[in-house]
Amino acid sequence: xxxxxxxxxxxxxxxxxxxxxxxxxxxxxxxxxxxxxxxxxxxxxxxxxxxxxxxxxxxxxxxxxxxxxxxxxxxxxxxxxxxxxxxxxxxxxxxxxxxxxxxxxxxxxxxxxxxxxxxxxxxxxxxxxxxxxxxxxxxxxxxxxxxxxxxxxxxxxxxxxxxxxxxxxxxxxxxxxxxxxxxxxxxxxxxxxxxxxxxxxxxxxxxxxxxxxxxxxxxxxxxxxxxxxxxxxxxxxxxxxxxxxxxxxxxxxxxxxxxxxxxxxxxxxxxxxxxxxxxxxxxxxxxxxxxxxxxxxx
Amino acid sequence: xxxxxxxxxxxxxxxxxxxxxxxxxxxxxxxxxxxxxxxxxxxxxxxxxxxxxxxxxxxxxxxxxxxxxxxxxxxxxxxxxxxxxxxxxxxxxxxxxxxxxxxxxxxxxxxxxxxxxxxxxxxxxxxxxxxxxxxxxxxxxxxxxxxxxxxxxxxxxxxxxxxxxxxxxxxxxxxxxxxxxxxxxxxxxxxxxxxxxxxxxxxxxxxxxxxxxxxxxxxxxxxxxxxxxxxxxxxxxxxxxxxxxxxxxxxxxxxxxxxxxxxxxxxxxxxxxxxxxxxxxxxxxxxxxxxxxxxxxxxxxxxxxxxxxxxxxxxxxxxxxxxxxxxxxxxxxxxxxxxxxxxxxxxxxxxxxx
Numbered sequence: 001x002x003x004x005x006x007x008x009x010x011x012x013x014x015x016x017x018x019x020x021x022x023x024x025x026x027x028x029x030x031x032x033x034x035x036x037x038x039x040x041x042x043x044x045x046x047x048x049x050x051x052x053x054x055x056x057x058x059x060x061x062x063x064x065x066x067x068x069x070x071x072x073x074x075x076x077x078x079x080x081x082x083x084x085x086x087x088x089x090x091x092x093x094x095x096x097x098x099x100x101x102x103x104x105x106x107x108x109x110x111x112x113x114x115x116x117x118x119x120x121x122x123x124x125x126x127x128x129x130x131x132x133x134x135x136x137x138x139x140x141x142x143x144x145x146x147x148x149x150x151x152x153x154x155x156x157x158x159x160x161x162x163x164x165x166x167x168x169x170x171x172x173x174x175x176x177x178x179x180x181x182x183x184x185x186x187x188x189x190x191x192x193x194x195x196x197x198x199x200x201x202x203x204x205x206x207x208x209x210x211x212x213x214x215x216x217x218x219x220x221x222x223x224x225x226x227x228x229x230x231x232x233x234x235x236x237x238x239x240x241x242x243x244x245x246x247x248x249x250x251x252x253x254x255x256x257x258x259x260x261x262x263x264x265x266x267x268x269x270x271x272x273x274x275x276x277x278x279x280x281x282x283x284x285x286x287x288x289x290x291x292x293x294x295x296x297x298x
Numbered sequence: 299x300x301x302x303x304x305x306x307x308x309x310x311x312x313x314x315x316x317x318x319x320x321x322x323x324x325x326x327x328x329x330x331x332x333x334x335x336x337x338x339x340x341x342x343x344x345x346x347x348x349x350x351x352x353x354x355x356x357x358x359x360x361x362x363x364x365x366x367x368x369x370x371x372x373x374x375x376x377x378x379x380x381x382x383x384x385x386x387x388x389x390x391x392x393x394x395x396x397x398x399x400x401x402x403x404x405x406x407x408x409x410x411x412x413x414x415x416x417x418x419x420x421x422x423x424x425x426x427x428x429x430x431x432x433x434x435x436x437x438x439x440x441x442x443x444x445x446x447x448x449x450x451x452x453x454x455x456x457x458x459x460x461x462x463x464x465x466x467x468x469x470x471x472x473x474x475x476x477x478x479x480x481x482x483x484x485x486x487x488x489x490x491x492x493x494x495x496x497x498x499x500x501x502x503x504x505x506x507x508x509x510x511x512x513x514x515x516x517x518x519x520x521x522x523x524x525x526x527x528x529x530x531x532x533x534x535x536x537x538x539x540x541x542x543x544x545x546x547x548x549x550x551x552x553x554x555x556x557x558x559x560x561x562x563x564x565x566x567x568x569x570x571x572x573x574x575x576x577x578x579x580x581x582x583x584x585x586x587x588x589x590x591x592x593x594x595x596x597x598x599x600x601x602x603x604x605x606x607x608x609x610x611x612x613x614x615x616x617x618x619x620x621x622x623x624x625x626x627x628x629x630x631x632x633x634x635x636x637x638x639x640x641x642x643x644x645x646x647x648x649x650x651x652x
Contacts, residue, residue, distance in 0.1 A: 035416060035419075037419075037550075084597065084601075087601045088600055088601055091600065091601075091604045092604075094357070094361070094363070094557075094561075094604075095557075095600040095601075095604040096600075097363060097419070098553065098554065098557045098596065098600055099596070099597050099600040099601070101365075101550050101553055101554060102554055102593040102594075102596040102597045102600070103593070103597060104550065105547065105550060105551070105554070105589060105590075105592075105593040106590055106593040106594060106597070108547070109587075109589045109590045109593065110590055113586055113587060113590065226427070226546050226547070227427075230423055230424060230427060233420050233423065234420065234424065237417070237420060268431070268435045269431060269435065271427055271428075271431055272427070272428045272431055274424050274427075275421075275424035275425060275427065275428045278420060278421060278424050279409060279421065279424075282409045282410060282412070282413055282417060282421070283409050286412065286413040286414075286417075
C-alpha cells in the first residue's frame with residue numbers, strides 16, 4: 001500500500017509537468033489552430049538554455065533558469081509565431097504541421113550537434129531530502145522526496161495561476177473569447193492579434209517551466225522531446241482537445257498511469273501507456289474526458 | 299504531343315537508371331559503371347522512394363497525416379526477414395509483409411478516422427513508439443538491440459542476388475517500377491479520382507455519395523502496405539536489421555521527404571527521396587549537419603513553395619501555358635499559389651471548417 005501511495009505521488013509530480021506541456025499545446029490549438037508537433041522539443045530545449053547559461057556564461061543556477069524562461073518566451077513564443085506560424089497560416093494546416101515536424105527535427109539535431117548527444121545532469125530547485133518515514137531513500141517505509149513535493153507544488157501553482165488568469169482577468173477572458181470565436185471577439189473590440197501572441201508567450205513559459213522541472217528527474221537529453229511531445233498530445237486528447245482543464249486532467253492521469261504501469265505491469269513497455277490511452281479514449285469517448293463534442297470534424 | 303514527349307523522356311530516364319550503373323568494359327566501352335557503394339546508395343534511394351510513394355498516397359492524395367511509415371517498414375522488414383530465414387520463398391515473404399501492414403493499417407486507422415483526420419497523426423505517432431518498443435524488447439523474435447543479423451538476399455530463378463551489388467539493384471528497380479505502375483494506375487482509376495474530390499472538398503464529396511471514411515482508410519492501409527513492401531526489400535539490402543532504423547524520427551523523415559519532393563505529385567516521392575538519400579552522399583562534408591539542413595530546407599519550402607520541389611519545377615516550366623484542370627494540381631489545404639482560379643465557393647467551405 002505504501003508502494004502504491006508513493007507511486008501515485010511520483011505520478012502526480014510527473015503528471016503535473018505533463019499537464020504544463022499539454023496545456024500549452026491546447027492553448028496554441030485553440031487560439032491559432034496550430035498543431036505543434038515540436039511541443040516535446042519545446043520542453044526539451046529550455047533546459048539546455050539554462051545549461052548553456054551556466055556552462056558558457058558562468059551564471060548561477062537560479063539566474064540561468066530565469067534566463068531560460070525568458071529566452072524560451074522569446075524564441076519558442078515570439079520567434080516561433082512570427083517566423084514559422086504566421087507566414088504559414090495562409091498556406092493551410094498541412095504545411096504548418098510539416099513545418100513544426102521539421103522544426104522538431106531541427107531543434108533535436110541542433111542540440112545533439114551543437115551541445116551534446118549525451119544525457120546531461122540537471123540541478124534541481126529543491127533540496128535532496130526524504131520527507132517520508134523511511135530512514136533513507138530505498139529503505140523500507142514511506143519514501144517521498146522533497147523534490148517530488150516541490151515539483152508538484154510549483155507545477156500545480158503554475159497551472160492554478162494560469163487558470164485564474166484565463167477565467168478572472170480581463171486579458172484572460174479576452175483570450176478565451178479569441179479562442180472561442182475570433183470574428184466575434186474582434187467585433188467586440190478584442191485585439192485578437194495580441195491575444196494570439198499572448199498564447200504563444202504563455203506556451204513558451206509553460207514549456208520552460210516543464211523543462212526546468214522534469215530535467216532533474218529524467219536528465220536533459222536531445223531526444224527526450226519525442227516522449228514528452230507524445231505525452232503532451234495524448235494528455236490533451238485524453239482530457240479533451242478543446243478544454244484547458246481537460247489537458248490538466250489528462251496530464252495527471254497519464255503521469256499516474258505511467259508510474260503504476262512501470263511498477264506493476266512492465267517497465268519496458270511504460271512508453272506504450274500513451275498509445276493505450278489514446279486508442280481507448282478514441283474508441284470510448286472521442287471528445288475526451290472533459291471535452292465538448294465538436295459539431296463538425298472534417 | 300506533350301504527353302508523348304514526357305512518356306519518351308520517362309522511358310529514357312528508366313533506361314539510363316537501369317543501365318547506368320552497369321559495367322560496360324567487357325563490351326569494349328569506356329564506362330566501368332558504379333562501384334558497390336554507389337549502387338547500394340541507389341538501391342536505398344529506390345527503397346526509400348517506395349515507402350515515400352505510400353506516404354504520398356496518404357498525405358498527398360488522401361490528405362491525411364501519417365507518422366508511422368518507418369514503423370511499417372519495420373513490421374515489413376522483420377516479417378519478411380523472419381519468414382525468409384525459415385525457408386519461405388521471397389515472393390511470399392514480400393507479399394505477406396505488404397499484407398500484414400495493410401491489415402495493421404486498417405486496424406490502426408479505423409478508430410482514428412472515426413473521429414477526426416488529425417487524430418490519425420497522433421495515433422500513428424503513438425504507434426511508432428509502440429512498434430519500436432516491441433522490436434527492441436522482444437529479443438526472442440527480433441534480436442532486440444543485438445539486431446537481426448545475416449538477412450540474406452533472395453535467389454530469383456536460380457540466380458543469387460547476394461552479389462554483385464547490381465543484381466539486387468536491378469531486382470529492386472524492377473519491383474519499384476511494378477509498384478510505381480500500380481500506384482499510377484490506382485491514382486488514375488475511378489477509385490483514385492475520388493480522392494481528388496475528397497482532397498479538394500470533403501464535405502461536397504461526402505454529399506455526392508463518396509464514403510469518405512472508407513476511402514481514406516483504404517488509402518492509409520495501401521500506403522502502409524507500401525511501407526511494408528519497402529521494409530521487405532530494406533532488410534536484404536542492408537543485411538542487418540536494427541531497432542534504430544525504425545524509430546519515430548525516421549517516420550517523421552518520411553513525411554518530410556514526401557512534402558519536400560512535392561506531395562500529391564507522382565514524382566514527388568522520388569525527388570524527395572533523392573534529396574534525403576542521394577544528396578548527402580555528395581555532400582559528405584555536411585554529413586553530421588545534413589538532417590539540420592534538410593529540416594531547414596523543408597521549413598523554407600513550406601513557407602514559400604508548399605507544393606515542394608516538383609511543384610516548384612512545374613510552376614517554373616509551365617508558367618507560359620494556361621493552367622488546366624489536371625488531377626495533379628496543388629494539394630495542400632487552403633487556397634494555394636498554384637490555383638488562382640479556385641472558385642470562391644470552395645474556399646469559403648474550406649475556411650468554414652477550421
